[in-house]
Amino acid sequence: MYVKICGLSEPEHVATAVEAGADAIGFVMTRSPRRVTPERAAELAALVPEHVLTVGVFRGEDPETVRAAALVSGVRAVQLHGKHPHGDFTALKDLGRSLVRAVDAAADLRCGAFDEDLLIVDAPHAGSGQPWDWAAVRGRPSGRWMLAGGLDPANVAEAVAAAAPWGVDVSSGVETAPGVKDSALITAFLTAARRAA
Numbered sequence: 001m002y003v004k005i006c007g008l009s010e011p012e013h014v015a016t017a018v019e020a021g022a023d024a025i026g027f028v029m030t031r032s033p034r035r036v037t038p039e040r041a042a043e044l045a046a047l048v049p050e051h052v053l054t055v056g057v058f059r060g061e062d063p064e065t066v067r068a069a070a071l072v073s074g075v076r077a078v079q080l081h082g083k084h085p086h087g088d089f090t091a092l093k094d095l096g097r098s099l100v101r102a103v104d105a106a107a108d109l110r111c112g113a114f115d116e117d118l119l120i121v122d123a124p125h126a127g128s129g130q131p132w133d134w135a136a137v138r139g140r141p142s143g144r145w146m147l148a149g150g151l152d153p154a155n156v157a158e159a160v161a162a163a164a165p166w167g168v169d170v171s172s173g174v175e176t177a178p179g180v181k182d183s184a185l186i187t188a189f190l191t192a193a194r195r196a197a
């Protein structure tokens, strides 16, 4: 089970996620309580070993803004969240970073349909942090896809059993308040996700 921990902003939590075995770590560079500047993301990304994928998360920014932030931060993947057109992915193809498309279940759920390398299927109301009907997407996405939206250490096993994803992605479910990550919750999530696989 591939596990991404998203929305990190403190070195302590980056270290915890790496030590606990995260496969990918996300830095949010768009409007959010978890927002970090590209410069701050660069400081945090420098703490991440090569085998862990660093992901810059964007929502609604134009490709040139995304490109500039990706280059400053040095993230190795770019996540375009929400209703980005296919052209945004095409425009970023020459960036030399993995592309991640994050959408809700109403979208095209074929990983690669927008030339992306990874697909995330998120809640209908992205960012609510609320569990949703994970079972509704079971068998629909194809390729490398992660389930997101309202996951936490207590429900990730149920979510994995319901949707059978290739990976899982969490942000608010490992926080004690919006934007405030918790090391114990990060470790608990990784343990529970691995056990669920």
Ligand SMILES: O=C(O)c1ccccc1N[C@@H]1O[C@H](COP(=O)(O)O)[C@@H](O)[C@H]1O
Pocket: 006, 007, 026, 028, 030, 031, 032, 033, 034, 057, 058, 059, 081, 102, 120, 122, 126, 127, 128, 129, 130, 148, 149, 150, 151, 169, 170, 171, 172, 173
């Ligand atoms: O985490 C954020 O603040 C965020 C902001 C804007 C776009 C995406 C964001 N995060 C992504 O949202 C999903 C679900 O997160 P949650 O666990 O329900 O809080 C996940 O893909 C994050 O990468």
